[in-house]
Amino acid sequence: MIHENDGGTPAWLADEPLRIGEHVFTSRLFVGTGKYKDIEETRAALVISGTQCVTVAVRRVDLGAKGPSLLDAIDRERQVILPNTAGCYDAASAIRTAELARDVLDTKLIKLEVLGDPKTLLPDPVGTLEATRELVKQGFDVLVYTSDDARLGVRLAELGAVAVMPAGSPIGSGQGILNPYAIRILLELVQVPVIVDAGVGTASDVAIAMELGAAGVLLNTGIASAREPLRMAAAMRDACSAGRQAFLAGRIPRKLYANASSPLEGLIHAAGRPGTS
Amino acid sequence: MRTSPTIRIELNGKPREFRDGATVAELVAELGLRPEVVATEVNRALVRRADREGRTLVDGDAVEVVTLVGGG
Numbered sequence: 045m046i047h048e049n050d051g052g053t054p055a056w057l058a059d060e061p062l063r064i065g066e067h068v069f070t071s072r073l074f075v076g077t078g079k080y081k082d083i084e085e086t087r088a089a090l091v092i093s094g095t096q097c098v099t100v101a102v103r104r105v106d107l108g109a110k111g112p113s114l115l116d117a118i119d120r121e122r123q124v125i126l127p128n129t130a131g132c133y134d135a136a137s138a139i140r141t142a143e144l145a146r147d148v149l150d151t152k153l154i155k156l157e158v159l160g161d162p163k164t165l166l167p168d169p170v171g172t173l174e175a176t177r178e179l180v181k182q183g184f185d186v187l188v189y190t191s192d193d194a195r196l197g198v199r200l201a202e203l204g205a206v207a208v209m210p211a212g213s214p215i216g217s218g219q220g221i222l223n224p225y226a227i228r229i230l231l232e233l234v235q236v237p238v239i240v241d242a243g244v245g246t247a248s249d250v251a252i253a254m255e256l257g258a259a260g261v262l263l264n265t266g267i268a269s270a271r272e273p274l275r276m277a278a279a280m281r282d283a284c285s286a287g288r289q290a291f292l293a294g295r296i297p298r299k300l301y302a303n304a305s306s307p308l309e310g311l312i313h314a315a316g317r318p319g320t321s
Numbered sequence: 322m323r324t325s326p327t328i329r330i331e332l333n334g335k336p337r338e339f340r341d342g343a344t345v346a347e348l349v350a351e352l353g354l355r356p357e358v359v360a361t362e363v364n365r366a367l368v369r370r371a372d373r374e375g376r377t378l379v380d381g382d383a384v385e386v387v388t389l390v391g392g393g
Binding site: 076077078079080086099100101102103104105107110113114115125127128130140143144145147148149215216242262263264265 | 359362367
């Protein structure tokens with residue numbers, strides 16, 4: 045017997061949308077556009093992932109290349125573009141990059157990254173703080189990439205960041221959420237949306253972040269560098285939704301001993317004698 | 322035949338000769354770029370899209386012309 049369930053989302057499964065600055069998102073997955081094979085694969089992965097917000101980087105134009113622009117891969121009716129300051133190692137260059145991005149895109153949104161060094165790509169906390177202060181002053185809606193340090197997250201939110209984005213683990217490492225306890229504390233203390241950004245390797249990592257109560261997850265390499273990026277885009281979409289629903293539903297506490305799901309009463313005669321414990 | 326005077330600028334970190342009196346908008350056009358997919362800086366200061374026609378390049382200017390590429 046086949047039970048069909050294609051009636052869309054019933055009302056009791058509905059979720060409130062995520063609000064970031066002036067934007068309202070029903071998808072909580074934020075997807076990067078780097079490392080895909082070509083523009084066509086980028087476009088397909090973004091659509092399949094269901095994302096409504098995609099990140100892009102700012103770089104010098106390649107005067108030799110005359111191919112399609114990345115902007116041709118993005119359906120701006122359905123996907124808000126979130127430019128980043130990736131590759132910036134000080135506040136000044138991050139601010140310049142943000143200004144350039146705003147001029148191309150006519151957007152207030154900026155994903156701020158001020159990194160420490162190219163090997164670890166860890167966020168530099170002091171530069172990140174300085175750049176957040178200045179960009180907020182300049183009217184940007186700053187989504188700020190940071191470590192999982194809860195106090196720093198609080199300070200960034202107090203400076204006016206519209207979202208705080210802690211790394212689950214180093215960018216592109218695929219190590220997942222290394223310290224869920226730190227993320228939990230950060231989620232408790234930070235009063236703006238918290239989007240787990242970086243380190244997501246596979247679908248379960250997204251689900252874990254969402255189950256912890258993150259407002260969203262931002263990822264790129266986990267999809268783009270998968271053996272089958274389009275299939276992984278679908279997996280990430282489903283994991284984000286599953287993790288969110290599990291968070292809203294409320295997981296059971298972990299217990300040391302078993303707790304039978306079937307009644308202990310009414311067993312048949314001579315059902316056997318349990319061992320002692 | 323008279324050759325028009327040139328200036329030496331730095332374009333995206335590389336030296337380049339360009340027409341004297343040309344604007345940032347003209348540079349973008351002559352590079353064959355779609356003006357709506359690039360942003361420009363001269364000497365580390367943003368030159369907004371609307372201001373490119375009014376910004377004349379002079380000898381020694383360091384120009385950055387950037388666009389959006391895939392990133393996370």
